[in-house]
Amino acid sequence: MTKKMNGIFITGTNTNVGKTQVATLLARALQKNNISVAPRKPVESGCIVDGNELIPQDAVALKNAAGYSGSLAQVCPFRFEPPISPVRAAHLANQALTTEKVAQACTANVNEEKEFLLVEGAGGFYSPLCEDGLNADLAQALKLPVILVAQDKLGCINDVLLSVQAIQSRELNLVAVILNQTATTDNPYMNNEEDLNNLINYPVFNIPYLQQNMPFSLPEKLLNIILDKI
Ligand SMILES: Nc1ncnc2c1ncn2[C@@H]1O[C@H](COP(=O)(O)OP(=O)(O)OP(=O)(O)O)[C@@H](O)[C@H]1O
Ligand SMILES: [Mg+2]
Numbered sequence: 001m002t003k004k005m006n007g008i009f010i011t012g013t014n015t016n017v018g019k020t021q022v023a024t025l026l027a028r029a030l031q032k033n034n035i036s037v038a039p040r041k042p043v044e045s046g047c048i049v050d051g052n053e054l055i056p057q058d059a060v061a062l063k064n065a066a067g068y069s070g071s072l073a074q075v076c077p078f079r080f081e082p083p084i085s086p087v088r089a090a091h092l093a094n095q096a097l098t099t100e101k102v103a104q105a106c107t108a109n110v111n112e113e114k115e116f117l118l119v120e121g122a123g124g125f126y127s128p129l130c131e132d133g134l135n136a137d138l139a140q141a142l143k144l145p146v147i148l149v150a151q152d153k154l155g156c157i158n159d160v161l162l163s164v165q166a167i168q169s170r171e172l173n174l175v176a177v178i179l180n181q182t183a184t185t186d187n188p189y190m191n192n193e194e195d196l197n198n199l200i201n202y203p204v205f206n207i208p209y210l211q212q213n214m215p216f217s218l219p220e221k222l223l224n225i226i227l228d229k230i
Contacts, residue, residue, distance in 0.1 A: 007117030009144040013159035015123040017151040018180035020058045023120045024065035025218040030116055037066035038115040040106045041076045043122050046083030054079040077105045087128045099133035103141040125163050136170050145173040152179035156192055164200055174202050176222055181209040
């Protein structure tokens with residue numbers, strides 16, 4: 001449905017599956033290809049308290065990976081301390097987030113002609129994000145193509161198929177599914193990538209378990225799919 005890709009919405013099958021990992025790899029890869037990236041993690045809970053400030057760790061990682069010269073407030077305008085659902089965290093802070101407000105914060109200060117909008121959601125595709133909507137509603141409001149990240153583990157096929165169906169039901173353009181190894185696995189019998197390739201007609205990529213500071217680039221084929229559409 002999207003004519004020209006000028007951004008991506010990174011969603012997941014759940015929280016903690018590797019959305020930031022994938023988003024930072026993508027930001028670095030785009031930067032290497034001389035594409036300016038405007039990263040957004042519009043809503044982040046579980047922020048670290050530093051004096052009077054709340055530090056959103058995902059947003060900091062995205063800003064650094066993208067080499068973004070905009071402010072951290074532009075990357076992450078809505079920050080909350082408790083590591084809970086953003087909607088509940090916002091309530092506790094006497095704030096009300098709406099999908100429109102959050103979508104506007106994503107696109108504000110972005111140069112549509114020159115910048116690639118890279119948005120990381122919060123939690124999974126159906127995780128609540130605002131008073132009036134889920135992550136799915138933000139993705140729809142932004143009309144961005146979607147990358148789905150899943151933890152590569154036993155049971156992930158179910159998670160991926162449910163999420164794929166949800167993304168399709170919102171008529172969004174699913175660019176790829178990424179199976180991300182957030183832990184080492186020594187199960188030689190499991191091959192979720194192969195199994196998913198037999199079940200869905202979307203490109204599936206694997207990101208291995210990366211030891212700290214281990215150099216790794218986003219799979220070139222995935223980057224090319226994205227670059228082809230910019
Ligand atoms: N391929 C990988 N290799 C090693 N560690 C990984 C890998 N992917 C993710 N991790 C680690 O797993 C944890 C969760 O990853 P990440 O923060 O990217 O998930 P997320 O989906 O962005 O989570 P959240 O829902 O909190 O935004 C982090 O500690 C991250 O460093
Ligand atoms: Mg994250």
